Amino acid sequence: MLKIGLLGVGAIGRTIAKAIDEKQINARLVGLSDQEPALARDLSATLASRPPVVALEEMIDMSDVAVEAASQAALAEFVPKALARGRDMLIMSVGGLLGHEDWFRQAEEKGCKIYVPSGAIAGLDGIKSASVGKIEAAELTSRKPVAALRGSKYVVDRGIQLESLTEETVIFEGPAEQAARAFPATSNVAASLRLAVEPTSPVCVRIVAVPDGSENVHEIRVRGEFGRLWVRVENVPSKSNPRTSQLAAFAAIATLKNLTQALRVGT
Numbered sequence: 148m149l150k151i152g153l154l155g156v157g158a159i160g161r162t163i164a165k166a167i168d169e170k171q172i173n174a175r176l177v178g179l180s181d182q183e184p185a186l187a188r189d190l191s192a193t194l195a196s197r198p199p200v201v202a203l204e205e206m207i208d209m210s211d212v213a214v215e216a217a218s219q220a221a222l223a224e225f226v227p228k229a230l231a232r233g234r235d236m237l238i239m240s241v242g243g244l245l246g247h248e249d250w251f252r253q254a255e256e257k258g259c260k261i262y263v264p265s266g267a268i269a270g271l272d273g274i275k276s277a278s279v280g281k282i283e284a285a286e287l288t289s290r291k292p293v294a295a296l297r298g299s300k301y302v303v304d305r306g307i308q309l310e311s312l313t314e315e316t317v318i319f320e321g322p323a324e325q326a327a328r329a330f331p332a333t334s335n336v337a338a339s340l341r342l343a344v345e346p347t348s349p350v351c352v353r354i355v356a357v358p359d360g361s362e363n364v365h366e367i368r369v370r371g372e373f374g375r376l377w378v379r380v381e382n383v384p385s386k387s388n389p390r391t392s393q394l395a396a397f398a399a400i401a402t403l404k405n406l407t408q409a410l411r412v413g414t
C-alpha cells in the first residue's frame with residue numbers, strides 16, 4: 148500500500164489526512180510533520196490510524212510520496228531533503244517551485260517525481276495538451292475577496308487600503324512569476340499555470356480585489372494553435388483558511404488517488 152507522509156496540517160493537510168483515514172485513498176498515512184508539532188498531535192488524535200508526529204527528515208524517510216501542504220518558505224528545506232532521498236513528492240505551495248528549475252533536473256537524475264495538482268483551478272489538462280502546439284497568449288484573472296488578500300506582503304508594502312475599496316479593483320497585473328512572489332499564499336494557481344505551458348510562452352496574471360466578495364474566482368483564457376479556451380472556477384473558500392479554496396485540497400486528494408488507481412482519466 149502507498150505510504151504517504153504529510154508536511155503541514157492546516158486547511159489542506161487536514162483534509163488530505165482525513166481522506167486517507169476514511170480510506171478514500173488506498174494508502175497509509177505514515178507520518179505527520181509541522182512547524183507546530185502540537186497541531187500535528189491534535190490532528191493525529193482525531194485519526195483512526197494515529198500517525199506518528201515526526202521531524203521532516205523522518206517523515207520523508209518513511210514515505211513513498213511526501214506531501215507538502217505547508218508554505219512556500221517550507222519548500223526550501225522540503226524539496227532538497229526529498230530530492231536527496233530520491234523521494235516522490237506532491238507540492239501544494241507551487242509558487243515556491245518557480246525559479247528552481249534545477250530541482251526538476253535533479254528529480255530527473257534521481258528518478259523521482261514532483262506532482263503538482265491542479266489546485267484551485269481547472270483546465271490544466273487541456274492547457275497541457277494545447278501546449279504541445281504553439282500558445283499565443285495565456286491569461287489568469289483571479290478575483291479575491293478582501294478577506295483573502297488582507298495582510299499580503301504586496302498589499303502591505305504598497306499601502307493598498309483594501310477596506311476603502313467600493314468596487315472591484317485590479318491591484319496587480321504582471322507575469323505569473325511576479326504574481327507568485329508578490330502573493331505567496333494566494334497565487335499558487337498562477338505558478339501552476341506557468342508550469343503547465345512552455346517556458347517561452349508568457350503567462351499574464353491579474354489580481355482583482357472584490358469588496359464584499361465571498362468566493363475565489365479564477366478565469367483562465369488561452370489562445371493558440373489549438374484554438375481558444377476559457378475556464379472559470381468559482382471557489383468556495385476553506386472554512387479554516389479563507390485564502391485557500393476547498394477545491395485545492397480536493398485536487399491533492401484526486402492526484403493521490405490517481406497514483407493508486409489503474410484507470411486515469413484526463414491528460
Ligand SMILES: NC(=O)c1ccc[n+]([C@@H]2O[C@H](COP(=O)([O-])OP(=O)(O)OC[C@H]3O[C@@H](n4cnc5c(N)ncnc54)[C@H](O)[C@@H]3O)[C@@H](O)[C@H]2O)c1
Pocket residue numbers: 154155156157158159160180181182183186216217218219220221238239240241264265266267268331332333335336339387388390391392395
Ligand atoms: N496549489 C494551489 O492551488 C493552492 C491552493 C491553496 C493553497 N495552496 C498553498 O498550500 C499551502 C497550504 O495551504 P493551507 O491552506 O493548508 O495553509 P494553512 O496555513 O492552513 O496550514 C499550513 C500548515 O503548515 C505549517 N507550516 C507552514 N510553514 C511551515 C514550515 N516552514 N515548516 C513546517 N510547517 C509549516 C503551518 O504550521 C500550518 O499548520 C500554502 O502554501 C498555500 O498557499 C495552494
